[in-house]
Amino acid sequence: MLSDTTLTAILDTTLGVVFTWLGWKTYKILWKYTPYSYPNARINAMEAKLLSEQRLGELAESRTLQNLIVNLEDTDYKNFMGSATTVDELERALERSLASTYLLMEDILPDRVSGFFRLLLEEWDVRNIASVVKAKKRGEPAVDYVLEIGTIVPRVRAMAEAKTMEEILVILEGTPYEEPYQKLLLDEISLTDFETWLYRIYYSKLLDYALSRKDEEERLILGEFVRTKIDITNIITLLRGKAAGLPGEEIRKSLVPGGTLKLDSALNVEDLGMALAELDSTKYGPVIRSVREEAEKDVSAVRDALEDYLLQRVGELTKFYPLSIATALSYILRKEREMRRLRALIRLVASGFSPERIKAIIGGGLAP
Template sequence: MEVSTLTAILDTTLAVVFTWVAYKTGQLIWKYTPYSYPNARIRAMEARLLTDQRLSELSESGTLQNFVVNLEDTDYGERLSSLSSYNLEEVERALELSLSDLLELMVKIMPKRIRGLFEIMLEEWDVRNIINVVKAKFSNLPPQDFIIPTGKLLPKVRAMAESKAMEEMLVILEGTEYEEPLRKLLLREIDLQAFEVELYKIYYSRLLKYVKSRKGEERIISQEFVNMLIDYKNINVILRAKLSSLSPEEIRNLIIPGGSLSRSTIEAMINSEDVMMALGELEGSRYGEVLKDVREAIEEGKIEKVEEALKKYMIKRMKELSQFYPLSVAVALAYLLEREEEVRKLKAIAKLIEDKVKPEKIKEIVGEMA
């Protein structure tokens, strides 16, 4: 074989190799680089999460005003500094709005290919607001008092609150996914509870549809996250329904489609005789071990302990995924869950301060929530 022929073959081989390397490098850059900035920013925010020592100090605030002042240097400071008065309702609302602010930040900084997840999660505030206004209207209460000032549909929600007739609310929601459930409610085809469930079914179906449209790691992580959210809601609904002695058919109507629990497990829980037997049906699932330590609390009717255990597990699982996929959406989702738990504890401290509970007791209660 001539030297020129060998040279040509070698040149072609090198060109193929370099092309393949360039392609793979481009893939890696496309896959991971967009997460470098948002994850660095989230890691910095993680470092500002309140320690147990800080929560203990907040428990000694004595008054809601001191409680707010003691949070001025935290990520809640901006919202709390705008309070018009130091009452529990306003403090709790400011803390909740900080979570809305966090989701809006995620929408701005996360890669475009996963940004939609956080945009849809923001829509839960629309669901909550619509439910609150409709319930207030049916109860002849001032609906403006129940609006959380955030969400894409906030102008529509405020218009609903100011409407004079129920039918006006239907016109305001025309063209949205929430129009049909409201129509059914006004025609008395469903009750208020079913209306609320219908809205949440719409919300979670949108989340599921979105995460299933993702690819690779983003689909793996975001789909597991949404499945856990649905499992969390369904498990709590079933256990609370069992405590209230609802019939299997009534419970079945409250279930959100989706999640990682099999249909047979959900059905077994629904058809179980009591709350403890319903809990027993989870023993073979991913949540069996998680809930083993709260059986005694459930026997006493403390379903909030189930909620705490499940949220703790969700945080742990997202943190595991963030370690396995360090440059991924798992970092943001883990932090979001941590902040939700932090807000839950802060709201508990504020409520206990308002109720004049002694600092030592507040510390004890909040410590049990960890």
């Protein structure tokens, strides 16, 4: 029979183990969820300031660019507009606003995921580098193609002002883009291959970051987000290639690895209509089917529909994981969608389109 002393020792040891386990579980929960409380609350407040359908409809009634500028003064874009008076200046204001949103997310989110938003900014690095190099190749003023958003804007400006193509190689030295540009300079790859290489670098970094997260929920959310973006990129590349009459093997060279789709059957068909039909059996089939008629005329209709799908999917993830990075991703996607619609609205107003026509074009419930 155990003595009282022995029983007490066993009980103390058991209680110690239990409290240690409870302490560890409590710490894990606090580590996992508490860091999202403040940023999510702040993001929820920011979401309330996104332009409503009614507000966008009111902006569509501006009729002149000057009136539109005045009507934007009661929005958050006012802080980035400065003395903007032209379409180009207003678009740059939108870019600065979006860049500030990415940087804010990097600043307020937990350190273990905040770097993802810095990586997202690198998509504009890729766009800028590709646009500048293309402009240089065509002999056009490259500075006109520089977007004021990204992580290496000063380098991009220097590239645009470079007097020779060789000078650009020096500017890109030490970046991941140095090797593909060197290959381009030596005529070892085409301009299309160069651009594809840039995007492969970008998406590889995104996917590596997403899959390296220790927390299972963060890894799942970021992984699905990145893979869906890769799928969208590959679908649009495929459809544009088919619309241009390119053979499947030529299109394949421009696809980005890491997505979920196998596009072999769609690559081997003869035209755009057949490619759309092949995509009907994929998980994106219902989305593509909903814009099939428009897609036959303009592939961008598929891109818009798929981006809306991604926004919807991330919105669903926020419901499953309310205290997670999904909330920030959802806001970013909504902000990007708002910026795209505002850019279209600005151009349409400047071109003299009627308010009714503008509402119909930018869509989203604005049409009468």
